Amino acid sequence: MENPHIVIVPSPGFTHLVPILEFSKRLLHLHHEFRVTCIIPSLGPPPPSSQTYLQSLPPTINFIFLPPISKDQVPEHAHITQQIQLGVTHSLPHIHQELKSLCSRTRVVALIVDVFANSALDFARDLKLLSYVYLPLSAMIVSFYFHSKTLDQVLSSKHMDPQEPIILSGCVPVHYSDLPQACHDLSSDAYKEFLIRSRRCLSLPDGVLVNSFLELEEETVRVLKEQIRGKPKIFPVGPIIQSASVDHKNGLECLTWLDKKEPSSVLYVSFGSGGTLSQEQSDELAFGLELSGVKFLWVVRAPSNKASAGYFGGAAEESLRFLPLGFVDRTKNQGLVVPFWAPQIQILTHRSVGGFLCHCGWNSVLESVVKGVPVVAWPLFAEQSLNAVLLTDGLKVALRPKVNENGIMPREEIAKVVSGLMRSAEGADIRKRMEHLKNAASKALEEDGSSTMALSELAADLRGLWH
Numbered sequence: 001m002e003n004p005h006i007v008i009v010p011s012p013g014f015t016h017l018v019p020i021l022e023f024s025k026r027l028l029h030l031h032h033e034f035r036v037t038c039i040i041p042s043l044g045p046p047p048p049s050s051q052t053y054l055q056s057l058p059p060t061i062n063f064i065f066l067p068p069i070s071k072d073q074v075p076e077h078a079h080i081t082q083q084i085q086l087g088v089t090h091s092l093p094h095i096h097q098e099l100k101s102l103c104s105r106t107r108v109v110a111l112i113v114d115v116f117a118n119s120a121l122d123f124a125r126d127l128k129l130l131s132y133v134y135l136p137l138s139a140m141i142v143s144f145y146f147h148s149k150t151l152d153q154v155l156s157s158k159h160m161d162p163q164e165p166i167i168l169s170g171c172v173p174v175h176y177s178d179l180p181q182a183c184h185d186l187s188s189d190a191y192k193e194f195l196i197r198s199r200r201c202l203s204l205p206d207g208v209l210v211n212s213f214l215e216l217e218e219e220t221v222r223v224l225k226e227q228i229r230g231k232p233k234i235f236p237v238g239p240i241i242q243s244a245s246v247d248h249k250n251g252l253e254c255l256t257w258l259d260k261k262e263p264s265s266v267l268y269v270s271f272g273s274g275g276t277l278s279q280e281q282s283d284e285l286a287f288g289l290e291l292s293g294v295k296f297l298w299v300v301r302a303p304s305n306k307a308s309a310g311y312f313g314g315a316a317e318e319s320l321r322f323l324p325l326g327f328v329d330r331t332k333n334q335g336l337v338v339p340f341w342a343p344q345i346q347i348l349t350h351r352s353v354g355g356f357l358c359h360c361g362w363n364s365v366l367e368s369v370v371k372g373v374p375v376v377a378w379p380l381f382a383e384q385s386l387n388a389v390l391l392t393d394g395l396k397v398a399l400r401p402k403v404n405e406n407g408i409m410p411r412e413e414i415a416k417v418v419s420g421l422m423r424s425a426e427g428a429d430i431r432k433r434m435e436h437l438k439n440a441a442s443k444a445l446e447e448d449g450s451s452t453m454a455l456s457e458l459a460a461d462l463r464g465l466w467h
């Protein structure tokens with residue numbers, strides 16, 4: 001009999017392509033009968049990291065590249081989440097066409113879309129498919145989606161006190177300044193889209209697949225399930241991360257350098273696939289690392305005043321020339337700087353790495369949890385501040401430096417927090433808690449672990465439609 005077929009739709013950008021495909025790989029690994037086709041919308045030609053990654057997929061996953069959206073169709077100053085979402089919206093006619101064609105040729109049972117591709121969910125209803133949203137994000141974000149109406153009332157109220165933490169049931173209390181960026185301007189398109197996305201993702205699909213695991217966000221998942229009452233079903237299917245980062249020319253240099261360092265002595269510094277610092281902040285970070293005396297491996301981006309500037313690619317060669325004069329030379333025995341990209345997973349797996357100064361993108365958060373590496377939390381954009389709150393106040397596996405009155409993290413503060421994580425008794429306690437989470441993550445993925453069970457439940461639902 002023909003194998004049941006699942007169609008997935010990621011959003012443009014490396015970190016909205018890889019997680020949903022890694023999820024598909026794990027589903028296929030555990031439940032061999034399914035086949036997957038991935039319909040890929042993109043903004044401009046896909047970056048080399050995405051292309052290399054796609055070439056590594058197993059033959060049970062096919063992919064179809066849609067004609068790329070021209071960058072002129074997306075306003076240059078649009079918020080990053082809007083850019084991603086517009087990349088999908090402009091591709092909808094092509095997505096529909098490919099989906100209908102697949103349904104006419106194969107036994108498609110379900111459509112699974114990335115959270116920013118939720119506009120494609122309507123097609124599932126028309127074609128009578130099961131539908132799911134995949135969130136490469138925390139369960140706390142799902143909870144924020146669920147509470148978005150309440151949150152809107154709080155934020156719109158004249159009596160709101162920005163100093164008072166916002167308490168949503170099942171979530172770690174969050175200060176106004178740590179809300180997702182879009183929530184800071186209620187008249188913005190980004191905020192309106194946040195409200196629409198929240199409503200659509202929890203009202204349209206049959207299920208929400210969240211790349212988190214029960215033991216990481218137990219209370220949040222428990223309360224969410226209670227409140228939602230099975231409509232849609234919540235599946236905590238994580239932690240799903242790549243087994244290795246895509247290969248890159250900086251890789252060998254980083255790993256050979258790490259080989260010569262003491263166990264747990266190096267701080268890895270990286271701001272995800274596109275996070276970028278201003279020139280002033282980048283200088284403070286350089287001086288702060290130098291001042292701390294801690295060994296570091298820093299993935300450096302050319303500075304920009306837009307924190308997400310590198311998200312859709314950038315010029316690697318440019319990056320290092322923006323570092324303070326003489327920095328590379330002065331720190332040659334202390335640190336290694338590499339331009340633009342490094343094999344993060346291999347680095348976090350390396351025994352010499354003992355800390356991760358991280359922008360708290362959710363993939364990086366999961367990678368540090370799975371590898372047991374404690375964090376210096378340095379959120380930049382989107383929902384990263386919420387992740388930082390979860391790591392710092394909720395799970396207590398991170399330290400977070402404070403910005404000064406000009407919104408800059410000064411070098412002394414950076415040096416203090418970095419040394420605190422790598423060398424103090426407080427840092428040692430944080431390391432122990434992270435080790436505990438690492439073990440919990442590994443258990444969740446075992447045969448009878450919470451994540452494996454969630455996937456089995458999903459597979460049973462998919463088979464239900466099939467038989």
Ligand code: UDP
Binds near residue numbers: 362365
């Ligand atoms: N990454 C990498 N090398 C780099 C920077 C990032 O391999 O130099 C990978 C990292 O391992 C993670 C992803 O890119 O899987 C970044 O995702 P995340 O959600 O942390 O942040 P985003 O890029 O979405 O801001």
